[in-house]
Amino acid sequence: MPPATELRALPETGTTEPEGRRLKLARLRDLSLVPVLLVLCLIGFIVSPAFLTSDNLLGVGQQSTELSLLVLAQALILIVGRMDLSLESTIGLAPVVAVWLVLPDHGARFNGLGLLPEWTSIPLCLLVGAIIGLINGFLILKLRLNGFIVTLGGLTLLRGLQIAISEGQSIVNVPSSFSYLGSATWLGVPAAVWICTVLFAIGGSTLAWLRHGRALYAIGGNAEAARAAGIRVDRLVWAVLIIGSLLAAFAGILYTGHYGSISADQGSGWIFQVFAATVIGGVSLNGGRGTLFGALTGVLTLQLVVNVMTLAGVPPLWNQFLNGAIIIVALIISRFASGEKQE
Template sequence: MSATTDLTEPAASAADPTAAATDRRRIDLGRFRELSLIPAILVLMLIGFIVSPAFLTADNLIGVLQQSTELSLLVLATALILISGRMDLSLESTIGVAPVIAVWLVLPASGARFTGLGLFPEWMAVPLCLLAGAAIGAFNGFLILKLRLNGFIVTLGALTMLRGLQLAISEGQSIVELPPSFAYLGKTAWLGVPAAIWICVVLFAVGASALAWLRHGRALYAIGGNAEAARTAGIRVDRIVWIVLIIGSLLAAFAGILYTGHYGSISATQGSGWIFQVFAATVIGGVSLNGGKGSVFGALTGVLTLQLVVNVMTLAGVPPLWNQFLNGAIIIVALIISRFASGEKQE
């Protein structure tokens, strides 16, 4: 049930007890949908233990979570954007180009394999990376909301343009000279657990709380369900969607910081092809491509499911070349299940 329905729910419930009972059943189904992947995760963990006793070791499970962190931030961004009824394909380029821009601005112009501009001190690398992400989201929002261009085409064009910018700045090579702040966030551990995992837990908790308790967060469901009805109800649709697009790009840029620090370099193709995994995780997590439905927790279970599948396949000796096929198959199966479970047409 979308937030658009919530706006008129008290009156409808008082006038028609049957409608109120139907609404309660829908709420219960929505909560069940958030938990629908939990049994699958448990089954995957059982299969993983059968395939290899090393699966349930602390090192392996922490490794799975560590490898999920960057992808999970993109999934969080995509979930928020999809719930609002929009789509952003450029996130997979933002995770690569934002760190490249930041490093380019802070590294000295000489004395290193990669020559930068040296315009800012190295401690500014993280803020500059986040600023680059925010600028990308703001630019996409301007084209989509002010010029009224098709969001899919705009973000597809931005994906290509930003990928080209990343290649041009990096000159097609990997950048290994990184600011200390990047390395710290990507490699340090807090209480024996990688800092990136703690950061992702906090960000997902903030996202879930915003959607559940904040007025603007709850308005995303109304906007995604019916933007015109939300606008009639007094919701400032364009402003909220614009903010969501900026937040999405910020999360993608921050994912780029974590990924860069974790692996100790920025690849010239960093983030390439990630959008398929992102949509696979988001869709199987119960977020509707039509907008107005889904949850942050469901999206998180989608990420964990995908990563556990990959981990189990790796331990079983299955070639990683099958991963992309599996991601596509999971999306199709999730759409089929969603179609018959909801009774709605997927257009």
């Protein structure tokens, strides 16, 4: 079915705003954080001249990559009208399982099984992520369980499994492939930054230009209208859930390689930052609205705020308060930017 046929179903969702005006508003929302980023850069330079140095900016980029991949995953899932809370546990469990199956027992506190060669560590990690997304999709789409409760339960279950396998200890021996991707530099820029940029570009291009990408907006806007237009709603939603978990597992690879170890609570509490970055970036919690560029600017905003606070000597104990405040402000911004009427 041609893309135009699918997209003609969108006006049936009850939206009467002209298409041209919607596109202009969408572009404005995408760029709404750009002035904020410029102001943060100015404040950062005033606070410390070291802010605009290449080392500091590359450091911010490196530290943003893992969170960016989780935001990329969550943005795709929100656009299609769903949410996945288990992403923050997938970033920890997937690398733990891969390392557990690959590393041999060497008498340390963490004892691996050593069943598979080391080169399989990355494919194993991604496979774990795909399986998590597959199970989430089955429970939500086939058994028709509430997605919020399913992924909330998955968050707790996966976190418990991670702690049980790692025996509550940090794993300091990681495969060389993990270490390379997390710490390598290509053309003077961390490899993780290049990889993250490419993935965002692919995702953004898919949403903007490909038929299946545009169909995600139709599903998030009105799933029944999308189904009536011939879009295979369940199949696409299931695919997005799997892709989201794959991205979370890959974020786990980069994070593990960056820090050279896997902590027992890796990823804990990240989901709050993920939602904050996604929503202030213009992605609607109600589905069918937002872009990956906007989501990326949300990540950069959060990371620059933390970086400026650090350079200003603000204690990191305030970071949790700041994240909570940003989430509340993000919801307020989302409420008014969407133009939705209060019932």
